[in-house]
Amino acid sequence: MSRITVGTRIQRLLAILQWIAAEPDGVEISAACERFAMTRSELLGELTMASMIGDGSANFDDMPFLVIIEDSHVEVSLLSFRQPLRMTRGEQLALFVAARALTDPEIGGEDPLSRALSKLAAHLGLDPSLVLAVDVDVDHDGGPRAATLDQAITDRRRVAFTYWTYSRDAVSERLVDPWLVFSRHDQWYLSGLDVDQGQSRVFRLDRIHDLTVSDETASVAPPGLSTSLDFPTDLPVVELDLPASASWVIEAYPTVAVEQVGDRLRVKLAVTGPSFVERVLLRVGPEAVITSIDPELGDLDLGAVTAQRIAARYRR
């Protein structure tokens, strides 16, 4: 668990004390440790500290809690803080968002999370129809591919799959030693050794298909495996002259340089493959002009050639 802030520690301590105090005869320390996912020494440290709050004051009622620790047992009496602190909007939002991410209110499920979400919505004074007003489209676990890959990593098995290299619009068969499945910016990735190329690679899970797990033993991940998605620094560059209406290109893609020329934009992009440029050109339309392009990516007429190729489908 990440480092805990003082504010979160306060909430945790109050939750612990309220939970113990709900049992008039107290609880076993081990039970509290389990419920709050803490070690015995962590928990005892917090309880001991709580027992000392206000004990230096001349006013007895400045002591909010009475905590009695005996061997493996602890009893708490609350002189104050008998209820949880009011939730902030931010905290309500966090719970709401978590529950919404994993439920579909349109289906009207009766599972515990859907019920919790309905109660939470009612508690917030939210009209039941407004549960749909917050929508969280997030892949929280990477789906079946991530599960298969995780199992393969645990079992140290080599995997094979078909991979769509989006930037070159190329499809190839890969043999990979899987090392780590991870998420960045709402996308899931596999980091592993591309066996045929003898190099480590990162693959996007939604571009993997026909995944199979082999009986071959996979290599182990190197220590300090990076999950960085940094692009290489020596990518080929294309310069585009775009209409002002295509300013979304600057927002959607990392740019090397942007210059306003009259009412048009001169944009330099470092790209991982020609298909990247083709997509930008086709989406912006005939008004997008290549002013210079690395020969590795294609010629100045890349957009027109691509458009003609795809247009052929529509002439059939």
Place this chain on the structure above:
Amino acid sequence: MTVSRLERLISLMNVLHDSPRPLSAQELRGRVSGYPDNDASFRRQFERDKDELRELGVVLEMATVPASDPPVTGYRIDPRQLFAPMAELEADELEALSMAAAVVGFTGDSSRRAMFKLGVSATTATRRAELADDPNLETLFSAVIDRRRVRFVYRDEQREVDPYRIQFARGRWYLCGMDHGRGALRWYRVSRMSTQVSADAPGTSDPPSAPLSELTLDPWALPGDHAPMEAEVWFDPVAAAGIRDELPGADVVSEDASGLVIRLKVHNREGFRSWLLSFLDRAEVLSPPDLRDDMAKWLEGFSVDARRSS
């Protein structure tokens, strides 16, 4: 003995909410252990403590200490503002919520705190989908709940919007609402709102005329200028795998070795075209003829000669 910040903050909350009258900073210094003797250091630490309490959601009331002359500012916490019983959740509901908060949450600590307020520890998960937090989200969330009209600057223009739906998609937060300046539904990326969002009084926003479930960020479903039409679209098997992930509830017409055909309700032709072209040769509009013609005309607008001479 050293008194930790945590002890001091709990003690401060305890004394402040228990008091029938506002207490001055000096009175608090006498009753709460752990403040430094030096006056300047005390003031600094007291200010930091007040900020921390506010961050915890504690409402600090300020009022003049009765009978003080000259008048001295006092502090108090109304217990009704400090505590609030949470929704009554069954054990299985709490557990489900805790699991959800463990796997999806903001980059900050808010879901963990919220779970403690519900009386349980947030479940820990090795994997977690982190959602970007944004300072304007809370205001927008409150505005949707309380039906408040919101105001913000977007693309250098002042906007006045009835907020309907907040959506997290493709790693970003968006707001959908009725833009009164434009008299039309619009989507906004929350991180691009260039000012702090301000919200009017509760009840100032009109309810949406369309069902909330129809307000989606799918490029073909964005508010458009044409009547919506049903389109059938083909994807080759390579693109199909991604489409299945992206649109789990898609209306599938057929799926076999030759690819996947789905049916979409297209509200926005430009958005649809742009999205489909990102698949290059791996997708094709099958019907209606009107949309096929649109696509063909768009592609034929690219002239090889024009590009070469530019």
